[in-house]
Amino acid sequence: MILMSAQGIKVLKNKVFDKSKWMQLPRDVVIGHDVLSQIPKVCEDLRLGSSVLIITGSKTGEVAGRKVASILEETCSCRIWSSTSISPEKIHEAEAAAAGADFIIGVGGGRVIDTAKIVSYNLDRQFISVPTAASHDGIASSRASVPIEGGSVSLEAHPPIALVADTGVIAQAPHRLLASGCADIISNYTAILDWELSHRIRGEEISEYAVALSRMTAELLVKNADLIKPHNEQSAWMVTKALVSSGVAMSIAGSSRPASGGEHKFSHALDRLAPGKGLHGEQCGIGSIITMYLHGGDWQGIRDSLRKIGAPVTPAEMGISDEIAVEALLSAKEIRPERFTILDMGLTKESAHELVRMLYQE
Ligand SMILES: [Zn+2]
Numbered sequence: 001m002i003l004m005s006a007q008g009i010k011v012l013k014n015k016v017f018d019k020s021k022w023m024q025l026p027r028d029v030v031i032g033h034d035v036l037s038q039i040p041k042v043c044e045d046l047r048l049g050s051s052v053l054i055i056t057g058s059k060t061g062e063v064a065g066r067k068v069a070s071i072l073e074e075t076c077s078c079r080i081w082s083s084t085s086i087s088p089e090k091i092h093e094a095e096a097a098a099a100g101a102d103f104i105i106g107v108g109g110g111r112v113i114d115t116a117k118i119v120s121y122n123l124d125r126q127f128i129s130v131p132t133a134a135s136h137d138g139i140a141s142s143r144a145s146v147p148i149e150g151g152s153v154s155l156e157a158h159p160p161i162a163l164v165a166d167t168g169v170i171a172q173a174p175h176r177l178l179a180s181g182c183a184d185i186i187s188n189y190t191a192i193l194d195w196e197l198s199h200r201i202r203g204e205e206i207s208e209y210a211v212a213l214s215r216m217t218a219e220l221l222v223k224n225a226d227l228i229k230p231h232n233e234q235s236a237w238m239v240t241k242a243l244v245s246s247g248v249a250m251s252i253a254g255s256s257r258p259a260s261g262g263e264h265k266f267s268h269a270l271d272r273l274a275p276g277k278g279l280h281g282e283q284c285g286i287g288s289i290i291t292m293y294l295h296g297g298d299w300q301g302i303r304d305s306l307r308k309i310g311a312p313v314t315p316a317e318m319g320i321s322d323e324i325a326v327e328a329l330l331s332a333k334e335i336r337p338e339r340f341t342i343l344d345m346g347l348t349k350e351s352a353h354e355l356v357r358m359l360y361q362e
Helices: 035-046 059-072 089-098 110-123 167-172 174-186 187-202 208-223 231-254 262-273 282-295 299-309 322-334 347-357
Strands: 002-004 010-012 028-031 051-056 077-082 103-108 128-133 142-149 150-158 162-166
Touching: 002 231, 028 035, 035 059, 035 128, 035 162, 051 059, 051 089, 051 110, 059 103, 059 167, 077 103, 077 208, 089 110, 089 142, 089 282, 103 110, 110 128, 110 142, 142 167, 142 347, 150 262, 162 167, 162 231, 167 231, 174 231, 174 282, 174 299, 187 208, 187 231, 187 282, 187 299, 208 231, 208 299, 262 282, 262 322, 282 347, 322 347
Parallel strands: 028 162, 051 077, 051 103, 103 128, 128 162
Antiparallel strands: 002 010, 142 150
């Protein structure tokens, strides 16, 4: 039976509405100049407790980890655990170190934040993300990537309860990291095209809100690509905000879908085939040029933006051979096969070669 409501909207009287959804978002997000000093206020605001384990890296520990510990000294009992790498063994070590701590702060690059995210999730403690570089959108998202033998796995954890991103610290990081973060955001364009394709072909559920936010984030960054400069706080500010916004799009979707499509699978395949060469965002950026071409979109536009920002646009610029890139394109569909992308549409070896050659065109 169809009724007309007061506003004239049709309401299906007998249709039971049974949808439900969880969205987990960070609660306090503090970005800007010299904001490390605001960490005690954030801890107090969130009533996180009085003992903390700071997970940091060796270099990032020197840059910011120790500073965070000294800032918190008066209000918290702090211990520091630092590591240069991430592995399942290291995560166990960090978990043992976190025993007795009320909460966790991750101060460092992508690996450190991922370690803190997994440890806090496994131990059911809150964590604050304090990135020292804006190199990928994991700084504010719920997903973490852990290297295992022969590649890496992406794990579902929870997003940080707070993010404190000091633009002064981020601007000091090597420009390559910031450019890689930009490339990760630019790859949202093709991640969304893959999601929409899967929605049309397979009926995969899609979130228009997540799509709109993810696309707008990429568009804003591309529009301002000229302003992305090395070692500049304004640039660090823009990119960090975009990475947070990308993380929020993932939180709204409840998955990494709005920021991870075929270009991310290509990057994961490269992690397996050429470990330690390209950075996550760099590889995704190049994957995005290719999948944008396959979608019939403006692939040159993606390439020009990446160039402007200082991110690589060919496998050679990452020290990866064209043969490996071809292999990565062909094997990408084996990674998370349930996530349908344009790379599942029957790409041949000849076409894959052509696509890689295309990257070198002027
Ligand atoms: Zn990414």
